[in-house]
Amino acid sequence: MAALEKFERFNQTLCTWLERIGFFFVFLLVLITTVDVVGAKVFLKPVFGSIDFVMLSQLLAASLASSSALIAGRHVQADFFVVMLPQKPRSIVDSIVNFLGLILFVLIVYQLLAYGYSLQEGKEVSATARVALYPFAYGAAIGCFPICLVYIASLIRSIQRIFQNEL
Secondary structure, three states, X not given: OHHHHHHHHHHHHHHHHHHHHHHHHHHHHHHHHHHHHHHXXXXXXXXXXXXXXXXXXXXXXXXXXXXXXXXXXXXXXXXXXXXXOOHHHHHHHHXXXXXXXXXXXXXXXXXXXXXXXXXXXXXXXXXXXXXXXXXXXXXXXXXXHHHHHHHHHHHHHHHHHHHOOOO
16 A cells, blocks of 8 residues: 555656646747737737747647646546446446556557657658657657556556455
């Protein structure tokens, strides 16, 4: 039990740091958009590559903050049927859902790493500002990795609840 609590504290700390970095990208997104709109409307000089920077900032902001949203329970969840079940079947359903979520995000992280590698090998760049795209795919993979850790901890907790009354 103590090891799982330590693991969950590590997850929480990691996710908090990634959320702060994600917030920086949200701030950057707002700043670029504001400067671009004011520059284009008032001075007739839009920010070069603003669409690229906004797009890439959105990617990093969403992926880096998603693990904190999962921990806080701010993700979409349809549990109107499951809450009516007794404890053991509810824990079984939770275990299945957590396992499927873990598999999904392991695949997402793997595919983002593979995609980042293909972008790196192909020397792909953004359309306007010609910014290399592969670091952003790797950054999204880093942002999604803690989700895997959160699902591992949730899966262990739900499996413990299944066998809790039988011990």
